Amino acid sequence: MSEKVEAVLREVPRLRRYAVALLSDRSRADDLVQDTLERALSRLNLWQSGTDMRRWLFTIMHNLHVNAVRRSIRRGTETNIDDVEDRLVQAPSQTDSVMVRDLTVAMRELPSEQVEVLVLVALEGLAYREVAQILDIPLGTVM
Amino acid sequence: MAEMARPVTEEDIHRYVDGQMDPNRRDAVELHLLDDSTDALTVTAYRHQNRLLRxxxxxxxxxxxPEGILAAAVTVRPRYTRPAWVAAAGIVLFVAGAALGWSVKDLGRENIAVASATPDFKAFAISAHRVYTPEVRHxxxxxxxxxxxxxxxxxxxxxxxxKAPALSPLGFELVGGRLLPAADGQPAAHFMYQDKSMRRLTLYVRGATSSEHxxxxxxxxxxxxxxxxxxAPLAYALVGSMEREELHRISTTVYxxxxx
Known part of the structure; x- marks a missing residue:
């Protein structure tokens, strides 16, 4: 049992990176990570030993995210751009800072599914097939 | 040879950039890029974008x-597992943390730091009160x-x-609140109240350990x-510019x- 929990916790930094890239908002990202951990730890017996824990967790996070997006579309979104702006990821260097800002702005405007593909491929280095499985979309739409 | 002959597609370009290329296809794509400056530029742009993302x-x-994330994980009640797991979870998290090289060291330091952090607590709460209460617009x-x-x-x-305590019976209405730092990168909650004569009160709340006063x-x-x-598990500070008796009365209500 402890090995399973350990395997979950080992992925927390990656889950946070994914969530921040996805949401561009630290506080919402940490909420998403927390929800993912709660869901995963309460269903740990559903995870099959020997299968990829990271992929399982990313799948849970994706599903929670998609459900949240659907709910917020139904309700109308509450996010105020001024609230989000200063919580955006800090630019790593002076020279690229403008491009990073453009990139994060562009990412907010992309459909969330495309951001997920971008992040899973570019940051996580996952194979297209794995990305398609996590997001539950046809392989052809990943590329 | 067939792999060389097939025209290079957008999919090839993506696979090439993302390192997901069929090795038999690589030469064909690289030859194509020598020839097609538009696609070569696209490759450079995608690579740059991936680097920026990283x-x-x-x-x-x-x-x-953030500790809150792990704390939430500890309190999870597993739906399908035996209750013994629940009791073990805290320990497991602690041990797992040690194995992973974070939280245990941090939590240990934290506990000691928090136990002696009361002066910091006062400074944070008073400073937050002084910074935010004069604000008109924000x-x-x-x-x-x-x-x-x-x-x-x-x-x-x-x-x-x-919770934000209800202080209307004492003449103070909630203005709102914000997230603030406490010591050691920990979060604190800050609530502001105001009465009819625009006097403002603030309540600063952060996590606490039972070893504190x-x-x-x-x-x-x-x-x-x-x-x-x-x-415990929370520490409170109620700050205002008023006489001790009045603040004490409000503090008692809050408590x-x-x-x-």
Whole structure:
């Protein structure tokens, strides 16, 4: 049992990176990570030993995210751009800072599914097939 | 040879950039890129974009995990597993943390730091009061009209349920609140109240350990007065520019409303 929990916790930094890239908002990202951990730890017996824990967790996070997006579309979104702006990821260097800002702005405007593909491929280095499985979309739409 | 002959597609370009190329196809794509400057530029642009993405987000991997996230994980009640797991979870998290090289060291240091952090607590609470109460346009981040959202948000960040006490009977209405830092990168909740004559009160709340003092304490710094107390797992500081008696009366109400 402890090995399973350990395997979950080992992925927390990656889950946070994914969530921040996805949401561009630290506080919402940490909420998403927390929800993912709660869901995963309460269903740990559903995870099959020997299968990829990271992929399982990313799948849970994706599903929670998609459900949240659907709910917020139904309700109308509450996010105020001024609230989000200063919580955006800090630019790593002076020279690229403008491009990073453009990139994060562009990412907010992309459909969330495309951001997920971008992040899973570019940051996580996952194979297209794995990305398609996590997001539950046809392989052809990943590329 | 067939692999060389097939025209290079957009999929090839993506696979090439993302390192997901069929090795038999690589030569064909590289030859094509020598020839087609538009596609070559696309490759450069995609690579640059991927590098920027990594530079923007990879630092998150090195960050300390906010305690609230782990705290939430500990309190999870597994739906399908035996109750023994619940009791073990805290220990498991602790041990797992040690194995992974974060939280245990940090938590250990934290406990010691928090136990002796009361002076910091006072400084943070008074400083926050002085910084935010004179604000006209932006005294709070989330206004009282969104109290439910505010309370949920702050509870989540602190890892414990926090409430904004109702002080209307004493003449103070909630203005709103915000997330603030406490010592050591920990979060704190900050609520602001205001009465008819525009006097403002602030309540600063952060996580606490049971080893901290629990008695009501009073501090005055110039015209700013503060009562603080610890009711684990939370520590509270009520700050205002008023006489000790009045602040004490309000503090007692706050304490009664918030204690479990």
């Amino acid at each position: 530079e923007s987000f990879d630092s998150i991997l090195e960050e300390r995990i 005294p709070v981040e989330v206004v009282a009209a969104e109290e439910q959202h505010l309370v949920q948000w702050l509870s989540k960040r602190l890892g414990h349920p926090v 629990t008695a009501f304490r009073f501090v005055r710094e110039d015209d700013t007065a503060m009562f603080y107390w610890i009711d 009664e409303q918030l204690s479990n």
